[in-house]
Amino acid sequence: MADQSKLIMKACLKRRNGKARKLQNSLLRWYQGNHRVLPWRSNPTPYRVWVSEIMLQQTQVKTVIPYFNRFMVRFPDIAALAEAPEQEVMALWSGLGYYSRARNLQHSARQILERFSGKFPQKFEDILALPGIGRYTAGAICSIAFNQQQPIVDGNIRRVLTRVNALRVRIPESFFWDQMKLWIPAQDVSTFNQAMMELGALVCLPSDPHCPKCPLLHVCLAKRLGLQNSIPSARKKQITQNIKIAALVLEQKGKFLITPLEKGDFIPGDWGLPYLKIMPGMAPEEVASVLCRKVLGRTIPLVSCTRVHHTISHYRISAYGFCSPAFRGCKPIEKARWTSSTGKLLVSSLFRKIIVNYRKTAATQEES
Numbered sequence: 274m275a276d277q278s279k280l281i282m283k284a285c286l287k288r289r290n291g292k293a294r295k296l297q298n299s300l301l302r303w304y305q306g307n308h309r310v311l312p313w314r315s316n317p318t319p320y321r322v323w324v325s326e327i328m329l330q331q332t333q334v335k336t337v338i339p340y341f342n343r344f345m346v347r348f349p350d351i352a353a354l355a356e357a358p359e360q361e362v363m364a365l366w367s368g369l370g371y372y373s374r375a376r377n378l379q380h381s382a383r384q385i386l387e388r389f390s391g392k393f394p395q396k397f398e399d400i401l402a403l404p405g406i407g408r409y410t411a412g413a414i415c416s417i418a419f420n421q422q423q424p425i426v427d428g429n430i431r432r433v434l435t436r437v438n439a440l441r442v443r444i445p446e447s448f449f450w451d452q453m454k455l456w457i458p459a460q461d462v463s464t465f466n467q468a469m470m471e472l473g474a475l476v477c478l479p480s481d482p483h484c485p486k487c488p489l490l491h492v493c494l495a496k497r498l499g500l501q502n503s504i505p506s507a508r509k510k511q512i513t514q515n516i517k518i519a520a521l522v523l524e525q526k527g528k529f530l531i532t533p534l535e536k537g538d539f540i541p542g543d544w545g546l547p548y549l550k551i552m553p554g555m556a557p558e559e560v561a562s563v564l565c566r567k568v569l570g571r572t573i574p575l576v577s578c579t580r581v582h583h584t585i586s587h588y589r590i591s592a593y594g595f596c597s598p599a600f601r602g603c604k605p606i607e608k609a610r611w612t613s614s615t616g617k618l619l620v621s622s623l624f625r626k627i628i629v630n631y632r633k634t635a636a637t638q639e640e641s
């Protein structure tokens with residue numbers, strides 16, 4: 274298989290290289306008339322390109338747009354992001370998931386401030402050395418913001434190249450990078466790279482690609498062979514994990530008791546409502562009672578007050594909320610704090626959702 278893929282790679286690279294100029298022109302023309310207007314494209318500074326690319330990892334464009342706009346208002350430049358409290362960055366990221374991306378963004382901003390006096394580095398190697406930035410993101414910043422001749426390969430581009438070359442066997446990742454290196458023009462790199470990604474997002478779709486509208490139709494082997502719907506074959510999806518938790522919703526003067534979250538927890542943020550996972554075979558009430566002893570040092574009567582469903586990354590969470598009118602007078606553990614439901618310490622939208630539902634239930638009970 275290794276020899277076979279090497280031969281295929283060699284043949285593809287040779288064949289396509291000769292057609293690069295025609296392909297570039299046709300792709301660039303298509304992009305001018307068809308690309309989407311997106312906020313990060315209007316003023317593609319390295320900072321804006323970087324933030325958008327990090328947000329777009331694992332997240333759809335329509336979800337990212339409002340987050341990007343809010344982020345730019347609050348953190349318009351590297352210094353603003355570097356100097357902000359981490360909790361504020363996490364609060365603005367809340368709901369986007371994969372929170373290590375936000376932490377790395379801020380670590381990188383701080384490094385740029387210290388090592389490059391706040392000016393975004395232009396060298397590919399310097400950008401690649403920043404936390405959370407891989408080959409793709411470094412290439413995107415260099416090409417889109419600085420128009421440097423750097424190739425990029427993302428999922429969309431990989432799919433286009435797989436089809437244009439009618440690749441039916443698994444090919445090493447280096448093939449895609451080599452192909453982009455051969456195709457990339459000396460000028461207009463920024464537009465070319467964005468056009469390749471846009472083509473995958475709008476025309477060369479995972480299923481039912483719109484081939485008649487495609488600017489690469491004249492070079493596409495998959496279309497010629499009638500394989501455009503069968504390659505690339507579907508990838509295995511990450512398995513979703515179902516998790517149940519019991520959480521305490523203890524309110525005092527409009528504020529809620531929160532405790533530190535463990536590092537590396539699947540729930541984002543440093544603080545949250547006290548909670549424990551419900552292991553198979555255990556009842557939510559039983560776990561809530563254990564939690565109560567852990568947080569308040571003793572057991573008090575608990576009432577089931579809400580149940581919410583929430584998804585974080587690939588975790589599907591069922592949360593059982595428990596409150597208690599009898600907790601006043603109990604002394605929580607030393608590390609606990611009180612916060613309002615909109616407080617910056619409460620980063621995860623899971624906890625906010627639990628509180629909103631708890632309040633709705635309380636209001637309904639008061640009315641009836």
Ligand code: SF4
Pocket residue numbers: 433436437476477478482483484485487488489490493494495496501
């Ligand atoms: S012709 Fe069809 S399969 Fe080939 S690159 Fe274009 S959209 Fe994709």
